[in-house]
Each structure stands twice: as structure tokens, then as C-alpha cells.
Amino acid sequence: MSQTMIQYEGRIAQIVQEDPMLQFLLYAGDNALITGHRCSEWCGHGPILEQDIAISNIALDYIGAARNFYQLASTRIQQKDASLEVTEDTLAYLRDAWDFKNLLLAELPNGDWAQTTLRVYFISSFQWLFYQELIKSTDTDLAAIAEKTLKEVKYHLRWSREWVIRLGDGTEESANRLRQALTFLWPFTGEAFKEASYETAASSTTNIQLANLHESWKQELQEVFAEAGLEVPTQQAFQTGGKTGKHTEYLGYILAEMQFLQRAYPGASW
Amino acid sequence: MIRKFYYGDYGESKHGAADISTSNQNKHEWPLWEVFIRSKQGLDHKHAGSLHAADAAMAIENARDVYTRRQEGVSIWVVESKHIHASNPDEAGAFYDPASDKVYRHPTFYDLPDELQYM
Numbered sequence: 001m002s003q004t005m006i007q008y009e010g011r012i013a014q015i016v017q018e019d020p021m022l023q024f025l026l027y028a029g030d031n032a033l034i035t036g037h038r039c040s041e042w043c044g045h046g047p048i049l050e051q052d053i054a055i056s057n058i059a060l061d062y063i064g065a066a067r068n069f070y071q072l073a074s075t076r077i078q079q080k081d082a083s084l085e086v087t088e089d090t091l092a093y094l095r096d097a098w099d100f101k102n103l104l105l106a107e108l109p110n111g112d113w114a115q116t117t118l119r120v121y122f123i124s125s126f127q128w129l130f131y132q133e134l135i136k137s138t139d140t141d142l143a144a145i146a147e148k149t150l151k152e153v154k155y156h157l158r159w160s161r162e163w164v165i166r167l168g169d170g171t172e173e174s175a176n177r178l179r180q181a182l183t184f185l186w187p188f189t190g191e192a193f194k195e196a197s198y199e200t201a202a203s204s205t206t207n208i209q210l211a212n213l214h215e216s217w218k219q220e221l222q223e224v225f226a227e228a229g230l231e232v233p234t235q236q237a238f239q240t241g242g243k244t245g246k247h248t249e250y251l252g253y254i255l256a257e258m259q260f261l262q263r264a265y266p267g268a269s270w
Numbered sequence: 271m272i273r274k275f276y277y278g279d280y281g282e283s284k285h286g287a288a289d290i291s292t293s294n295q296n297k298h299e300w301p302l303w304e305v306f307i308r309s310k311q312g313l314d315h316k317h318a319g320s321l322h323a324a325d326a327a328m329a330i331e332n333a334r335d336v337y338t339r340r341q342e343g344v345s346i347w348v349v350e351s352k353h354i355h356a357s358n359p360d361e362a363g364a365f366y367d368p369a370s371d372k373v374y375r376h377p378t379f380y381d382l383p384d385e386l387q388y389m
Contacts, residue, residue, distance in 0.1 A: 048300070050321050050332035057335050159331060166324070 008086075008095040015080050020201035021139070022073055023101065026091065027198070027243060029069030030102035033092060035123050036062025037254055038110055047113055054159060058120065061152040066092065068145045093262035097251045101196075104242040105188040107251040114167050114174065115181035121160035122185060125220050126192045127153045129213045136207045161224055168228025175229065182230060190238025193217070199243075302351040303329040305336075307343035315347050323348075
């Protein structure tokens with residue numbers, strides 16, 4: 001164990017800045033980590049024991065996926081400069097909010113169960129399409145991560161889809177709450193499909209064409225919302241910024257909690 | 271009159287599980303389900319435990335999350351607990367004790383000729 005962990009700054013940040021593929025890896029990893037962290041906040045607070053376990057399992061899936069992306073990214077950073085001691089922990093715990101590239105959607109508060117499950121639905125329905133393209137990537141390491149993650153995402157999608165339908169087609173109260181959640185979350189759903197410059201630059205390797213994904217995603221939404229008795233909002237003005245490090249205030253609070261231990265006790269392990 | 275006994279009746283049949291698991295179900299509580307897991311192909315499903323769920327689909331998902339997170343299974347059955355009928359513990363004596371002195375019902379009671387193999 002190294003005495004002090006190297007900070008994410010200077011040389012590491014510069015290497016990432018120069019390599020769209022590394023930025024893409026961080027983008028994918030950050031989406032998983034922040035969504036996973038939000039899901040983990042339900043641990044011990046779930047509405048019923050069985051669902052508490054379900055969402056905690058989902059949190060662990062996400063955090064596992066984040067680790068895969070961070071491990072790959074840190075290996076590649078080291079390949080560019082072997083003198084850098086960069087690990088998955090450096091990337092998760094020692095970057096500041098402006099270095100995180102996750103979607104704003106991922107960092108929004110959990111709210112109630114409707115808002116939480118609708119968020120997981122939005123993210124997993126996007127990721128379901130995203131990873132299906134990523135498994136065809138010419139980057140075999142990336143394709144391998146996508147293949148492993150795709151199975152997990154398939155279950156997250158199944159689980160969250162069912163909750164959206166259950167709540168939308170449930171009682172008056174549950175339908176109301178779901179509609180409120182939709183009003184709150186909707187403006188953040190478009191960001192996933194707006195290409196950041198590193199996505200464009202890496203697209204020949206990643207095999208991801210966001211415009212195509214967007215069409216498939218709208219179709220998925222139509223079907224599920226019809227069953228849930230929800231209207232797909234027509235509003236097309238979306239919040240963006242997360243992909244390039246411009247976040248809501250919520251991310252700072254997440255990082256403060258998540259990174260506290262490593263920053264207060266650098267290199268701490270158990 | 272035939273009285274039905276439900277799973278979970280033991281020792282509280284007057285004012286407990288029997289009432290909860292029938293029509294007097296509390297509207298805010300999801301029904302109880304029994305979960306059976308097959309650990310690998312070719313083996314039987316075994317009772318793993320029980321859980322709450324709003325319907326069969328959710329029960330299977332919950333079972334997946336509660337009982338197979340350490341690779342315990344390849345197949346899940348669920349059945350609502352109220353559909354399981356149990357023998358009455360009060361009648362355990364009449365039910366099971368008569369078998370206790372019938373050792374000849376075990377194959378090991380009989381001496382087999384040595385020529386018989388693989389028994």
C-alpha cells in the first residue's frame with residue numbers, strides 16, 4: 001500500500017485531456033459510479049426488505065461496472081507514463097466534480113421510490129442500447145466490459161421497467177408520484193444523446209452512434225409509458241453539461257460523502 | 271367441517287398466520303410467497319425461504335435478489351404461501367409415531383446375499 005495516493009491533477013489530467021478514448025472510459029465509469037452511489041443510498045431504507053436488497057444489488061452491479069472502466073482507464077494512463085501511480089481509486093476518489101463526466105440525470109437526488117425507479121429506468125434503458133453497441137467495439141477490452149455489463153443492465157431494465165408500469169398503472173397516489181417524478185427528471189433525459197466531443201472522436205472505436213440510439217430509446221419509452229399510462233413529454237429543451245464536467249450542486253455533496261475517507265486518510269485500506 | 275391448515279399455522283392457528291394468509295389480508299401488506307430454488311440442472315427444487323411480493327412476477331424477481339445473489343440457483347419456483355396446506359402439528363403423534371417401530375420398512379433391515387451387488 002502506498003503511503004499517499006497520487007492526486008488526480010497535472011500529468012494524469014493532461015493525459016486524459018489528450019485522449020478521447022480515456023475520456024470516454026471515464027464517462028462510462030462515472031455514469032455507473034454515480035448511479036450506483038445513488039442506488040446505494042437506499043441500502044437500509046428500502047420500502048420493503050426485498051426491494052431494499054434488490055436496489056442494493058443493483059448498486060453493486062453499477063459500482064462493479066465502474067471499477068471495470070476505471071481499471072482499464074488507469075492501466076492505459078500508466079501505459080502512457082509508467083511513472084504515474086494511478087489506480088481505479090485515484091479515478092473514483094481523487095477527482096473533483098469538474099473532472100467527473102457523468103450525466104446530470106445520474107446525480108439528481110433519489111426523491112421517492114417513483115423518482116428513484118424512474119431514474120434507474122431512464123438510465124438502464126439508455127445503457128441497454130449503449131452497451132449493445134459497445135460490445136461491437138473494435139477495442140476488445142471495452143467490448144469485454146460491455147458484454148459483462150449488458151447482462152446486469154438487462155436485469156436493471158427489467159426491474160425498473162416493471163416498477164414504472166406498476167406505479168403508473170397502480171393507485172392514484174402512485175400514478176401521481178410517477179408523474180411528478182417524470183416532470184422533475186424529464187429535462188435531464190436528453191443529455192445522454194447529445195454527443196460530447198470525445199464521444200464523436202472515439203465513435204469509430206466505440207461503435208456508438210447516438211442518433212440511432214435515440215430513435216430506439218424513444219420507441220422503448222413509447223411502449224413502456226403506454227403500459228404505465230404516462231404521456232411521453234413533448235418538451236425537447238434539455239439540461240446538459242455533465243458530460244463535460246459542468247454539474248449540478250448535487251454532485252459535490254455526493255463526492256464529499258463518497259470521497260471523504262480517502263481524502264481524510266489517504267491510502268486507507270481494510 | 272373440514273378446517274384448512276395453512277403454512278405458518280404452527281402454534282398460532284387461532285389468531286395469526288392463518289388469518290393473515292387468507293382473505294383478511296391487510297391491504298397495505300403484500301402477500302407472502304414460498305420460494306423454491308433448483309441449485310443446478312437435474313436436482314430438485316428445494317424450499318429456500320419466503321418473502322413478500324405483490325404478485326408472482328415480483329415474487330420471482332425478489333427471489334432472484336434475495337436467494338440467488340451468491341449463485342445458489344438456476345431455476346426459481348414461487349407459490350403463494352396460502353396455497354400450501356400443512357399437516358396439523360396437534361396430530362403429529364397419530365401421523366408419524368406409528369412408523370417408529372416399523373424398522374422392516376427400511377431396506378437395510380434385510381440381509382442380502384453377497385452375490386447381489388450395487389444395492
